[in-house]
Amino acid sequence: MVHDEELIRKDSVYCSYGDTVHYAEPPKIFRGCEGSFLYDSSETPYLDLQMWYSAASFGYRNPRLSEALKKQIDTLPQLACQYLHEEKVLLAEKICLANTERFREKGRIQFNVGGAQAIEDALKLVRNCKGKNLMFAFMGSYHGRTLGASAITSSYRYRRRYGHFSDRAQFVPYPYCFRCYYGKKQPDCDLYCVSQFEKLFETEYHSVIDTKAKESEYAAFFVEPIQATGGYVVPPRSYFKRLKKALDNWGILLVDDEIQMGIYRTGKLWAIENFGVNPDIIAFGKALTNGLNPLSGIWAKEDLINPTVFPPGSTHSTFSSNPLGTSLALEVMAMLEEKDYERKVLESGDYFLALLKDLQRKHREIGDVDGLGLALRVEICGSDGFTPNRELADKMFLEGLKGTLDYKGSKCGLILDIGGYYKNVFTLAPSLHIARGEMEMAVELLDQLISKCKKA
Numbered sequence: 001m002v003h004d005e006e007l008i009r010k011d012s013v014y015c016s017y018g019d020t021v022h023y024a025e026p027p028k029i030f031r032g033c034e035g036s037f038l039y040d041s042s043e044t045p046y047l048d049l050q051m052w053y054s055a056a057s058f059g060y061r062n063p064r065l066s067e068a069l070k071k072q073i074d075t076l077p078q079l080a081c082q083y084l085h086e087e088k089v090l091l092a093e094k095i096c097l098a099n100t101e102r103f104r105e106k107g108r109i110q111f112n113v114g115g116a117q118a119i120e121d122a123l124k125l126v127r128n129c130k131g132k133n134l135m136f137a138f139m140g141s142y143h144g145r146t147l148g149a150s151a152i153t154s155s156y157r158y159r160r161r162y163g164h165f166s167d168r169a170q171f172v173p174y175p176y177c178f179r180c181y182y183g184k185k186q187p188d189c190d191l192y193c194v195s196q197f198e199k200l201f202e203t204e205y206h207s208v209i210d211t212k213a214k215e216s217e218y219a220a221f222f223v224e225p226i227q228a229t230g231g232y233v234v235p236p237r238s239y240f241k242r243l244k245k246a247l248d249n250w251g252i253l254l255v256d257d258e259i260q261m262g263i264y265r266t267g268k269l270w271a272i273e274n275f276g277v278n279p280d281i282i283a284f285g286k287a288l289t290n291g292l293n294p295l296s297g298i299w300a301k302e303d304l305i306n307p308t309v310f311p312p313g314s315t316h317s318t319f320s321s322n323p324l325g326t327s328l329a330l331e332v333m334a335m336l337e338e339k340d341y342e343r344k345v346l347e348s349g350d351y352f353l354a355l356l357k358d359l360q361r362k363h364r365e366i367g368d369v370d371g372l373g374l375a376l377r378v379e380i381c382g383s384d385g386f387t388p389n390r391e392l393a394d395k396m397f398l399e400g401l402k403g404t405l406d407y408k409g410s411k412c413g414l415i416l417d418i419g420g421y422y423k424n425v426f427t428l429a430p431s432l433h434i435a436r437g438e439m440e441m442a443v444e445l446l447d448q449l450i451s452k453c454k455k456a
């Protein structure tokens, strides 16, 4: 085994830093994993509350999924995507039928590798259908870091060095009610943010429509139903219905990015189901294979994606519908059918949220806790409970990674991820299989962290 110090030295010489974030300097090294835990070189357990940004939703080294992978390795592990294999077709069928049941729409699936690539495919479908390259997206959005995906991701930081291709989003305030962009308060606001969006379409002089041609210059609105990197922000339940109405009036497509919140993170196959609207395109990835293979994809309504409008060769990736990924995803879909994940995730989510609310009552620095299913947020603030406190969040994050916390007399660590507009939100995406005892442990460790770090 190469020692930690030597690995860090080699990393600094041979690895680009461009594909990672280096929040902790030097980066933490892990050597093993199981269920909700990662283990470092000294075998100290770290309770993971972010599970690879919600990719490993069904637990690390899930035995059933590891078995499915091994079985596929022993049968048909490789196949060029111009040929067919059973797992690809059956997986596409399963997702299509699930969507027909939910949205009463016929559609098709196209696979790719990685979330950003699925977003690129969605952009192609939209451009192909509408012949336009202007999109709406939300402030606080994150859709990936390829050139197309970063053009519709809110942070200029991801574009600054690399300039633009032709796609571009107009960014609209997301209903982040704890810090309302317009300074309004729920529930009295009557969704003022949607009224402002609707206003854009009142006259051509607001710049987005041609009233004579009855057409908008904007082709689609890319949404995350729950903002992920933006800080696990849960919108009011009636928000998307009103937004969709405004889009339908002008033939603007709704593209639903489920890459982080899909696959039961919020208690539904797709998070958008919580809001009663039907998307035109859905992008998915991450937890579809429990993070064991970078399979991603899009579902789109039949008229957008059928082979006469989107013919062979419209996109291609060597690894797109690879047998290992599609067999894993098929097993994940089978698990989802066999067990009532909706009930389980909502029950666990309620329990975890209640514990977090108790913790909030102990610490004024926890300005907001909220969640839907097992997508939970803890917003760290100053002692006024509102001013964003990035410094405290960073300290807690780093302290958790040291592996020096104590739980029932044993040494352990806590893995957190920081998101949010002010980088002060712990975005919690625990395993969907997390046990009650592990949630209690999580809250006890968060309590230790905040108590220790606010004193320091």
Ligand SMILES: Cc1ncc(COP(=O)(O)O)c(C=O)c1O
Residues within 6 Å of the ligand: 053, 114, 115, 116, 117, 119, 142, 143, 144, 145, 224, 228, 229, 257, 258, 259, 260, 261, 285, 286
């Ligand atoms: C909502 C959302 N869209 C797209 C992406 C990009 O996915 P990937 O990192 O697999 O390219 C992410 C990744 O975190 C995401 O959370």
